Amino acid sequence: MTSLKLDEIFGCTYFPTTLDGNAGTWFKTHHPGNIYNFAQLKYLFLTESNFVQLRKYKGDSHSIIECKKKEGESVRDYFKRFINGTLDVPGHDEGLIVGAFTSGISPGPLSQNLMGKKPNTRAKLNEKVERYLR
Structure with missing residues (x-):
């Protein structure tokens, strides 16, 4: 002491x-x-x-919408980057997050899966993406 x-x-x-x-x-x-x-x-x-x-930049809805999967980036890495980016945005809408993630990924099995029965919360989006990645 x-x-x-x-x-x-x-x-x-x-x-x-x-x-x-x-x-x-x-x-x-x-x-x-x-x-x-x-x-x-x-x-x-x-x-x-x-x-x-x-001061740390706090994003807005535009920063969520503009977050797209980069060429050569894995779905896992994109999802992690996307979710971490949304944590800094105050007062975000769950539907906006799901829609922005879906539009940010390349056309393929995951995007078709998400378009079929769209998750309405970040938790359900996380569940669907994790299931796809397994």
């Missing part, structure tokens, strides 16, 4: 020396004693206007 406390004090003392460039300049604009913990430092860093470009 004492060791952990010393490591924390050491880290806090020398952390500013590890910053250079814009990050170092930004950090020096904050007065000593105004940042109480790492969570507050992280929040300030991500919300300050100088570092807007560091």
Whole structure:
């Protein structure tokens, strides 16, 4: 426990020396004693206007619709990339996801299977794709 406390004090003392460039300049604009913990430092860093470009891009319905299977990409890899891409889109519609995935794959057995009895949720889509891949 004492060791952990010393490591924390050491880290806090020398952390500013590890910053250079814009990050170092930004950090020096904050007065000593105004940042109480790492969570507050992280929040300030991500919300300050100088570092807007560091925020993660949140996609929209267009990014879901434009996600297509690449030439030579396996269905498994495309499905993983597609689903991971939809996780960053807030307030997405399940029907949009199913339709976009179906239109993004090449014509073949899987697309015909999905067109036959369209799944209406991401879970049912996942089930059908996994069954196809097996």
